Amino acid sequence: MADDGAWQKLAHLTDRIGPRLSGSRNLERAIEWAEAALRADGHDNVHREPVMVPHWVRGAEFGAIVAPIDRELAVLGLGGTVATPRRGVTAEVVVVDDFEQLARLGADRVRGKIVLFNKKMPATDPDHGSGYDEAVPYRTRGPVEAAKLGAVAALVRSVTTRSLRSPHTGATRYEDGVRKIPAVAVSTEDADLIARLAAAGERVVVRVRTSGRYLPDAKSANVIAELPGRERPEEIVLIGAHIDSWDVGQGAHDDGTGCAIVMQALTVLRRLGLRPRRTIRVVLFTNEENGLRGARQYAADHASEMANHVAAIESDTGGFKPKGFEVQGGPQALAQAADLVALLDPIGAGRAVKGFGGADLIPLALAGVPALGLWVDGRTYFDIHHTHADTLDKVDPTHLKMNVAAVATMAYALAEMPERFGAADRERAPAGR
Amino acid sequence: MADDGAWQKLAHLTDRIGPRLSGSRNLERAIEWAEAALRADGHDNVHREPVMVPHWVRGAEFGAIVAPIDRELAVLGLGGTVATPRRGVTAEVVVVDDFEQLARLGADRVRGKIVLFNKKMPATDPDHGSGYDEAVPYRTRGPVEAAKLGAVAALVRSVTTRSLRSPHTGATRYEDGVRKIPAVAVSTEDADLIARLAAAGERVVVRVRTSGRYLPDAKSANVIAELPGRERPEEIVLIGAHIDSWDVGQGAHDDGTGCAIVMQALTVLRRLGLRPRRTIRVVLFTNEENGLRGARQYAADHASEMANHVAAIESDTGGFKPKGFEVQGGPQALAQAADLVALLDPIGAGRAVKGFGGADLIPLALAGVPALGLWVDGRTYFDIHHTHADTLDKVDPTHLKMNVAAVATMAYALAEMPERFGAADRERAPAGR
Structure with a gap:
């Protein structure tokens, strides 16, 4: 819990880069920075995957x-x-x-x-x-x-x-x-x-x-990095967030915290020398806010390996004190998630509830991938959501660390399970239904 | 408690007139309106007393x-x-x-x-x-x-x-x-x-x-109205608030509520047919925010009757749920206020504490007049104080009515006491010390 890497990442994204609306120069800078940061942390298969995004400007x-x-x-x-x-x-x-x-x-x-x-x-x-x-x-x-x-x-x-x-x-x-x-x-x-x-x-x-007006669609990208699995590297536990934001404020809780959390979760696991059975893949989606183009492009680009996505976690409801995970999946996934998340009881984040995984996970969920949303105490989230006030000072560094721990733990557990997470649900409702 | 006259007054002052910085046309409109409203409620001795005020403009x-x-x-x-x-x-x-x-x-x-x-x-x-x-x-x-x-x-x-x-x-x-x-x-x-x-x-x-720059000083005024006393009309219980505000927001809690409360308190007493021993005088001070010129002018204009001011109440900490009164006076005033304010126990406003009467009462307090500040649950006051967000929606109509009741009750009690409020304190420290 002592590592402040997530805070450092979040501070850069918010204070140094700032708001990151699709099509903006700031979003491009954020993507360049994220790729470099993931590389600097020593991850595998760090790359960006091109996405064309809407380019609306406020004026x-x-x-x-x-x-x-x-x-x-x-x-x-x-x-x-x-x-x-x-x-x-x-x-x-x-x-x-x-x-x-x-x-x-x-x-x-x-x-x-x-x-x-x-x-x-x-x-x-x-x-x-x-x-x-x-x-x-x-x-x-x-x-x-x-x-x-x-x-x-x-x-x-x-x-x-x-x-x-x-x-x-x-x-x-x-x-x-x-x-x-x-x-x-x-x-x-x-x-x-x-x-x-x-x-x-x-x-x-x-x-x-x-x-307000639209300019021609702009080049953007999803950013990807991996901790490869030791036994079934082709099977993937995705941990994601979105790197774009609205053009006001700093996009701190929406969704800078998510980016910092999933990036740092992968880093923590790597630094601990952990190598789970399956691959853990960070995806920083572009254009969640006004198009979901990143999510759709990811699903299209990775259609052939969709069936190998064992689970997907998103953090996109703010970096507040974690409570557990919302589970968007079948009965087995819900039951298994409840068992796994009990690992987080010591930090008060041990609850699993049926719910929504996250907007960027919609294409995955539709393809049958169990989606887990990091669930936080978001009582103040909508006070600042999409406003000038979504700024770094609203983030508690301790809560951020707790979220890193929650995502790292859950991703590791999902990637390490001997049996595939929610396998029985898949048999009942095959991917691509 | 059913009377919504304070709310009607406050709504006019905030929604129809708006912010009222000294020197502005809006402040002039507010003063004209207040004088007319006090007259319409049938009060005695309604008039304005000229004050020259600073005229700063933001730009x-x-x-x-x-x-x-x-x-x-x-x-x-x-x-x-x-x-x-x-x-x-x-x-x-x-x-x-x-x-x-x-x-x-x-x-x-x-x-x-x-x-x-x-x-x-x-x-x-x-x-x-x-x-x-x-x-x-x-x-x-x-x-x-x-x-x-x-x-x-x-x-x-x-x-x-x-x-x-x-x-x-x-x-x-x-x-x-x-x-x-x-x-x-x-x-x-x-x-x-x-x-x-x-x-x-x-x-x-x-x-x-x-x-920002100063224009030449502008004409303004304190606004006055009275319920004359039946036995000692020359003795005065003043109930005051300030009619100016900053130039952002609506000046709702600072101090539209105060104006509405003291205006309506006088009206409630009049409509009840009450005629206390002493005169109750409403004073709406101008230029509290950036000069206190109204308060100083009042003290100068009324120097000859200063010794006849038995007590002065101000409402200038927001129109939130009342808790009682802050008392700025001697030990007898504090003790007597504690007795009187017990009348307000049924509405939870029965406490008297040693404290500050109000900025507009400073010249009176310096002259030895016991000053009572309406004391409210102001936990959210400084969230909106002097901002664009000091608007009518932040005011609870029920709390406003409770404040009218609190000021009316306390003013009546002070004006009706057989003995003069805090007389023993005065003897210890004569006016003008």
Whole structure:
């Protein structure tokens, strides 16, 4: 636990390189650095695998209430938003709490307006996790649903339960055949202000300007390194994270910590002189945030060895105090994971629960690979997620070390098992189902 | 408790008028509105008393690390800062944790540099309150101390323990005979980043630009209203708050809640048909934030009746759940306040502690008037204090009502006492000491 290699890596990635949106020079620098760092740690088969990624750039942004009061808004264009005309879009706002309210308004009352999706993210429930999944559809689908009814722009309440007037960006999606309208996040404070004015019967007029645009797809890469297996080197336990981030903040918890954790986990095992039965492979995926192109490219490039992926671990929910692993797999994988993770009881990370492995593991999970998500105490994760505040100071060095221990231990255990992890599940539902 | 008049007032002040820095048109609008609102509630002797106030304007601001990395900083000029040249000031940063470290560096290592005061605000101690008083001297005196050693600008770590990359403004003070250097707050995240880079041995160069400047003093006013006393109308229980705010956010907890609370407290007493022995006087002070000119003018204008001020209450620590009152007075006042405040036990606000009455009450306290500060559960106050995030959504309508009840009850009790509050203290230490 004394090794601060993960912190050193994370500090470089966040402080020296910074935010790493797909297509940016910073992401390229991060990939170059990661490859060099993995090489410096003495790993095998260190290389990058090319991926073409979307290249969206934010540009200048502005938002303000212009009637019945003048008040600047704290805005962040959603990732992928189109630009407004240079002078912006100025229109009356209609406020809806959810898609049902929008539907009830109908095209007559939405046409020509700016729709504010004011869906409040539910508080985190200790048993069922955050309310992220309930709120995030308004960010991803809200602009399209508003456009279908003739809206000229969409404002989306930032997906968070705590704010210090902090707008949260994140990907939005357009739909073929539906007009692309500008899509902008506003802080919860500003969403509340607009909603209060509207509820008081005021005609609220907002001006919003974005200059977000896509440049041609850019060259990028997944970065790979291995600790080769001693008996079944062709069988793989993947430990992954994503090296890209949004273009605000430092991408510290999302997902700098993940990168530092999986890189250092491999290094720790190597330095301990451990050589498990199977190969442990680090994959730093590119473009998780706005495309999943890295994950898809990995699955395509490695289709022929997909059946040899015994398990895949991702760390992408922040580098907070580890609690255990979420297991996305069959009943045997869940039962075996529960046994293995008990190794982490001494550091309080001994729980296995059924859950989600991670976005970059979706193509693997679809191919039948058991996916394990590093599970952490993420109560504050969505306070800083996709904001200017996702910075290194939010990371606890001790928690980071605990996560390295958790991933290293679990990867080693999975790679060392005499029988293949979750083999019985595979027989019930073969890969490629 | 059912009356939502305080909330209506606060909503108007924050949502419709907004931030109210001295000299601004918004402050003028707030004063006009407050006078009209007090009149509409039927109070006696509603009027304004002229005060000339400083008129500082922020203008454009910018900060960035330019070496060894390029990174924009989240900055807010400190209130009163002078401007940099148009292109800003660019210089190496020296980081100090406190004044002692600055002194040890000495002029040789400070001259021509930008000093970052990186004093961390101590966590709130439930017994001893916040660490604000320990950190704030770096905001008020840091720039002068840096200038004395030849610094060309000062950066000050925002005075807060929690941040989402939120810079905190607040007043700074220059000193005659010491060069006025630009003084800018940076977010705690950015202070940490600069400190980490410097600790790694890097030469950190920052560019900072402010265009803060003073315009000629502006006309402003304290606003006054009364519920006249039935037996001793010349004796006064003052209930006060300040109507100005900083120029960011909405001035909700600082001190919109205070204004709404004392205004509504008077209204509640009037509507109940209560007419206490002495006069209860609402005073909305102007220019608390950057000058205390309102408080000083009030003391000067009312010097002849100062001896008739029986007690003064201020609400200026946020409109959170009330706990009781801080008492700045002699032993009799403290003992009597403890008896009176027991009336508020049913709402959990029954405690009296020795403490500070409020900044606007300083001239009164110096003249021997017992000063009582409404004491609230302010654990989150300094998260939002002097930031863009001091907005209405942070106020709980129920807590606001409880504060109205607390101030109304205490003011009535003080005004109704047969004997004059703290009379024995006065005899020991006559007014004007």
